[in-house]
Amino acid sequence: MTKADPHTLLFTDLAEIARTLGHAHRLMLLEHIAQGERPVERLAELTDLTVANTSQHLQHLRRAGFVETRRDGKRVLYRLGNGPIEAVLTSLRGYAEHMRAEIRQLIADPINADGRHDSISRDELLERLLTGGITLLDVRSTEEYAFGHLPGALNIPADELERRLSELPRGREVVAYCRGPYCVLSTTAAALLEAKGFRVRRLAAGFPDWKAAGLTVEA
Template sequence: MSMNASADSYPAQHFDALAEVAKTLGHAHRLVLLEHVAQGERAVERLAELSGLSVANTSQHLQHLRRAGFVQTRRDGKRVLYRLGTGPVAQLLAALRGYAEHQRAEIKEIIADSIHQRDRLDGVSVDELLGLLDSGSVVLLDVRPAEEFALGHLPGAVNIPPEQLEGRLADLPADANIVAYCRGPYCVLSSDAVAALQARGLRARRLDVGFPEWKAAGLRVEAA
């Protein structure tokens, strides 16, 4: 089969649809909003505050994302709440981050320190963590802000944001196996927390993924 014949086997509409998806995601503000929505369901006003955009601008970008299926909405009284769409949105965001890390020197420089620190720390895979949870031999430490923890977290996790860690070490058993996690694989909060805990003699490791990836895999989550 010739190369032309192979290319002709794909309908033009297939590439039109892919281009439309790429066009929808081709704005930094929309990617920022998706990252925030991936942490849990939020109203447009809160998303505007988190992203540093006006409510009108935030609403406009969210409508583009909704039409493309990246987010869904539901009404709660007078508020409209946004959550991720039903497709593999979290996986797509992870793939974009991975490609950007591979391809763009600027992004590599931004995350270089966190990657080097992460690589020096002993990571925990999802499969290993599931085994530890079954055996009851692990304490899960969620270092995200309390608001994000309330929207959803791993089962039985303890929420201690980084700025509270020093004052709440007593909340973590001295003989515990601690696994820390945060917003995603490149979130430095968990790496910083693990380094701080290890410096104090505690057994701490970081989860290889974050809450959005855990949830996207269909694993059990809890909410406050």
């Protein structure tokens, strides 16, 4: 019953590699290890897992060649393997990013219509940030904001915007942004602000684009 077909075997290998990356805990461990060599116990506390569980995931990763070990006294230090791991992770992240955009587009498209609110380009925003006179508004969740945001941005999640309008200075143009080109949050926010008499534009590209362009991000 064993398939000797080399074509099938290739797929089995490929699948095993993919499955190794198919668990959030292992991906988290990989990311920490990518920062530098770490002992098991440290990785366990970084990922909030038990030591035994961590050890098992690490061995799974090692079987697939994603990590390597060396002993240092009584500790075992894990480091990244030397294969083209980054390429795999990057392509995965790229794919995930694409999917998020697609989903957002599906949700946002009907609402988004076409350009009901003026948008502002990244370059123009940069210029306006320097010359001043605008309020930069991040309408994503507090969690997302905490994870990184545009410099000087004020954070009011879209669903809290109406009751927190007083926090926005009057008389200044507002530039709202959220997750990306098709994120619906900044659109609804812009509609609300306009109704309340603000002058408002949206940063079309959103946060990921800003970050990808290598511009500064505040934590």
